[in-house]
Amino acid sequence: MIKNILKTAVIFLIVFFYSCKQDNSKNKHIKITQDTETVEKVPIIDPKTPVDDYAKQSVDDALAEKLKIYISTQFLNKEDLNIISDNQRKFQLYKIDLNNDGENEVFINFLTSYFCGTGGCTLLLLNNNLELITKFTTTRTLFVEQTFQNDWRVIMTESQGSWRKLIFDSGSYPSNPSMEDITNEFPSGHAEVLFDEIYSKAKTYLF
Template sequence: MTKQILTLVLLLSLTFISCKKETTESQNKTNTTTVTKDTLSAKLKDSIVDPDPTDTIPAGKYGINSSNLETANIVRLTLQNIYKDDLSKNVIDDYSKRFIFFEYDLNDDGKKEILVGLTGPYFCGSGGCTQYILDNQGAIITKFTVANYPVVIDTDKSSGWKNLFIQSGHKNRIVKFDGKKYPSNPSLQPELKVTPGDDLPRALNFTNEPYAWFKF
């Protein structure tokens, strides 16, 4: 009888030790997983480059279509080439050397065009500012003058390209592609008599959305 009791006690002890070991291993595995996830999360957070460190907007809060650094560099090189003479003569003030952009496929060919907005006294007057539409390689499709922000992108098309609603001279204008480009002066285009729908994409909408400002 005593031998049986000793055997039972031994079995219970072994079972207890085994369960404790499994619990400890499980806890260690959970702790390791948590540490790994936290570490990866921290590394991912640190890896996000802030496209505009001059403002208070967190790096991850910018729109995906308005903060790509490769696109910013394409726009920068294009603007530097366009205005190289005035840049070399220091005609353009520092404030006017800033730009924003918005990538959007305007003709549904699978490639995003780049809408570019400029600012400052060199590019803006009472009627609006200078804007550009570039292809994805930086070639100029259209240069707009006296154009205000934002640019509303319509669902209707002309010559395969989406119509744009651009405010110019305090009125919304309907700007249509003519087969080669959009007309450069929106103020000469037909007035849009209604307010563009809230469901339509708004490009260069920096007054209502977090946009990164770049310099060229």
């Protein structure tokens, strides 16, 4: 009699333990399924960047059309255009008043391997009449300060791992930042950032 009771008790414990194990397995399965469903419901982000995401000073379709003509007829020659493939003819623009005269100067940032190297890309600075002020060689992101020297805003940029200060003088900014003296100063928090993919994304045009 006692043996039968013990046997029944052992069987009951085995069944109870197996049932608990099955419940835990179901719970784990449900949790995994829920996690999978959560991952599947993550929205897919449209890779196309809306215009609102661009720096407003970099969006001017009418001006871009004029710059296309300038680039193709005045800045580049036929030999240049023959070398640059159609899908590499990219540029960005940025309008900014550098000398506080109420009229915007225009930066042109080129995005082709023809104009870019390890130190950055060629930039042009034009006046309001689309006349060349400065051709910058291998320049990175620009930080245009609110301070003035010689009646033009001070520009800072990084070259060869060091900060350089570009001061307007004799009708132009220095064309090669790497030739300027290294400065211990850094861009201020009030500087206007130009041509930076994170802080000042510019719209890209084709010429």
